[in-house]
Amino acid sequence: MKVTIYDVAKEANVSIATVSKVINNTGRIGEKTKRKVLEVMKQLDYQPNMMASALMGKQTKTIGLLIPDLANPFFSELARSIEDRAHEFGYNLVICSTDYQTEKENKYLALLKRKSVDGFILASGFEDLNKVEELVKEDVPVAIVARDLPMFSINTVALDDFMGGYLAASHLIELGHQNIGVIARDVWSNRERLRGFKQALEESNLEFTREFEYINGISHVEPGKFMTAKYLKGKNPPTAIFACNDLLAIGAIQAVKEQGMRVPDDISVVGFDNTLIATIVEPPLTTVAQPIQHMGREVLDLIISMIKGEKKEKMRLTLLPSLVTRNSTAKNRNKDLKEKLENL
Amino acid sequence: MKVTIYDVAKEANVSIATVSKVINNTGRIGEKTKRKVLEVMKQLDYQPNMMASALMGKQTKTIGLLIPDLANPFFSELARSIEDRAHEFGYNLVICSTDYQTEKENKYLALLKRKSVDGFILASGFEDLNKVEELVKEDVPVAIVARDLPMFSINTVALDDFMGGYLAASHLIELGHQNIGVIARDVWSNRERLRGFKQALEESNLEFTREFEYINGISHVEPGKFMTAKYLKGKNPPTAIFACNDLLAIGAIQAVKEQGMRVPDDISVVGFDNTLIATIVEPPLTTVAQPIQHMGREVLDLIISMIKGEKKEKMRLTLLPSLVTRNSTAKNRNKDLKEKLENL
DNA sequence: GCATTTTAGTTAAGCGCTTTCTTTACCTTT
DNA sequence: AAAGGTAAAGAAAGCGCTTAACTAAAATGC
Known part of the structure; x- marks a missing residue:
């Protein structure tokens, strides 16, 4: 019951070559025949088989x-x-x-x-x-x-991932954060983001000394939560977290909350991507927006x-990325920083 | 340079039919020839063209x-x-x-x-x-x-959408809500959810009197927000909102917050779907979970x-759906209800 | 040892198209 | 009116594969 180019050709009293030509609008076809063929095609509800034309080197779309x-x-x-x-x-x-x-x-x-x-x-x-x-x-x-x-x-x-990392770090530095935890999966773009991140630190004469390990497995909420909890429970906990995507950032926020601390009052969190969920989480996530x-x-x-x-x-x-500032980041009020500043 | 079944056949000194048969593991082929063909296939890195076999009535996978x-x-x-x-x-x-x-x-x-x-x-x-x-x-x-x-x-x-709506309503009714706003797009499953919703009301001798209109356009955060704001600003505002998906529910929560009210203290919100975002929003969304x-x-x-x-x-x-209770729903403390109860 | 069945592999048609050549019919020229 | 040109349509090959029908060779039976 499948209607093929042969059916159209027969019905229109032309050769299949002619039909093919009007389908593809190639070659020379007289006005009359063209109309006739078009009409028959419509009438039979003919739909050219793309597999067949793909076989002949045409595209599959x-x-x-x-x-x-x-x-x-x-x-x-x-x-x-x-x-x-x-x-x-x-x-x-x-x-x-x-x-x-x-x-x-x-x-x-x-x-x-x-x-x-x-x-x-x-x-x-x-x-x-x-x-x-x-x-x-x-x-x-x-x-x-x-x-x-x-x-x-x-x-x-x-x-520009480098720029993205740079933006995130600059923002946090401006807010007075110096001890920043990073959460990322080990893929190239994150390595770039990290480079940008470190660059910003350097330009402020800060150093990224924190021991750092990439997460493994997929970038999702859970790993973000896990890593953040680890940071918070470890020695010298950071005052801010830079997560290399929004999902991880949300995990970070959840972990902070679970430790009984608040975002951004105790810990600031910056995400990356600016997906829908960045607007939904509480507090709304400051994040590096990808277009x-x-x-x-x-x-x-x-x-x-x-x-x-x-x-x-x-x-x-x-x-180029841009930083979208929402409410997950705030001035660092952590004593750790204050002490340092007093020591100057 | 594309290697076809002909190349394999030639290289293996067999006919293309034979090659085809070993590819598809059909017909009778001797062990020796089979191995030979397989070997040549590997050697030439032959990948059968699925368009061609689709043309012959095979599947496209x-x-x-x-x-x-x-x-x-x-x-x-x-x-x-x-x-x-x-x-x-x-x-x-x-x-x-x-x-x-x-x-x-x-x-x-x-x-x-x-x-x-x-x-x-x-x-x-x-x-x-x-x-x-x-x-x-x-x-x-x-x-x-x-x-x-x-x-x-x-x-x-x-x-079972009916059941889904029923679950949502039952939950809210149990919490003492009687005046519930509904947000839904006009598609069949939502009509079913609404039926279930009303059924639950009826069984508690309540009635869904609220004037109701389906949203048009796509089910996303914005329409949910918009509809909820409309409800809240209207006369006889509801004490709870049942949104027919999580996105709309999140819009509802945002609208409540924007009106300076709280979820669930002032307004309860129930969603539908139980997607990732239901766990992310604040408060975490009580929602009807789809498996x-x-x-x-x-x-x-x-x-x-x-x-x-x-x-x-x-x-x-x-x-069957199931209700996942999180923190977006709570007992109705609304005076509206109290009054009614006192009047009994 | 010859007829018969099995087994292994081949031939060739065809899936529904595109496209290069050809052919046919119709105009132009001079 | 004959030669040449051009426009329109068709014939046929082929894309890479599957499969029914067939043949040749090997295994079996008596």
Whole structure:
């Protein structure tokens, strides 16, 4: 019952070649036949099979999006913004959560390639870029978003993570914090954020002496809570926490509360991403905002132009973060600092 | 440079039919040739093109998932749970946000059909099910999740929405609330929730007299805030709010706070869904929990069995909600109620 | 030892399209 | 009116795979 190009051709008394040409608006077709074919197509409710045309080298109008975790608001918001833009171009997204596992990343890469997606947008960790580079070498369009991997020459729409870390630290320093705990997962962008963070400290003649370990596992509320509790119970507890995403920051806030302390009165917390949840938590989270919508749109445009074969030269677009000040940060009133100041 | 089945055949000195058979593990193939072919496949890093086999009537191992809004935590969590299960079966998801627009729903349906997805999982509103029914008639596997549309005979994994509304109302009634404001978008499941809600009222000899209007637009924080503010400023303000999802509930809480009142002391708020954000908001949200993971898993299993051609009889699986009591609800201390009680 | 069944592998058609050549019919020229 | 040009449509090959039908060789039976 499936209506194919043959049915249309027969009904319109033309060859399938002619039908194909009017579908794709290629070649020379007379006005009359064109109208006739169009009419028959409508009448039979003919929908060209995209698999078949993909087989002939046409596009599938499908893009693979690899993210760490769709349940993380940052990534679902990012995915949504990419999807919106994709929709404008008639593209669909197949979305894959990798949980930062190299194995899954590579598996999805291979699988989607077999499915002939037109291109890939990568927002996952990709500590191992071998497979990605293979794809690039085979001229498969690949773009990276929201992670900057400067050591690889792949089209990228990134955030200036260094600046983000710098902003967070500057804000806290201005508020008089010197002993700041950091919570982050060990991925490249966080290393950059940390660099920016340290840079700001240095410029204020402070030093990041705190013993520091990356969290492992996924960036979610629980690890943030756990790490913060650890900091607070440890020796020389910090007066502020810089968490490398909002989820972790929320965990930090929860931990502070559980210790019977208050945010921001006792401990300030800065997050990163500026997702919906930053506005919902109490107190509302001061956070480094990523321009999620903008990023999504830009990376989609980028991949489309790659698919179309324009834009052969590699490029990196770096968007700038901004600090959104809410109520999770305040002046440091901690005695620890006061003592130090008195000793000057 | 793409390696095809021909390359493998040539290299292994067999026909492409033989290669195909070892790939699919069909037909009779001798041990030796089988090993040889497998070896060559590995050696050439051969990856069968799924478009080609899809053209021959095989599956694409891709499922279309239509949801209203990927940025809504309920749907991103649901999508994630479906995806996880799909991954176990080697399936991918192409996720489409419809914003509850019939036009988008139908467009995506048609587009994904052209892309030969193996089946559809629908979590969008679908007030107009015509196109869906067409698909069903053509034997395209379609399953509905998280929405119950009992007037259509389509395989469904649903929540007992009636029960959900009933639970919410019972809880509030127990706490002494009689004047309850409701915030909901006009979709079928909310109508059910409302029915359950009213049922509980009736059973306590209460009546839902409140003038009520559905919100329009998307269910997000802002509309919840707006509606609540309207209720609070109106005559006979409620002592409790039942919001038909967590996002709206959070809007409600924000509105209460903005009016200088407190949750739950002055106004109780009950949400629906039990997403991450319910645990994050202050006070933590009492909410009707949907078994999101369970639903996702069940619907994926359902669609898979439909794709495999098992399960020809239509079925509806109804999962039960449960009330998660947190701190956004408390005993009604409102004078309004006191007065009434005194008048008894 | 010959007919019969099994087993192993091949041939070829076809899935629904795109596209390069051709062919046919119709205009222009001179 | 004959040669050349051009516009419109068709024939056919082929994308990478599956599968029904077939053949050849090996195993079995009597």
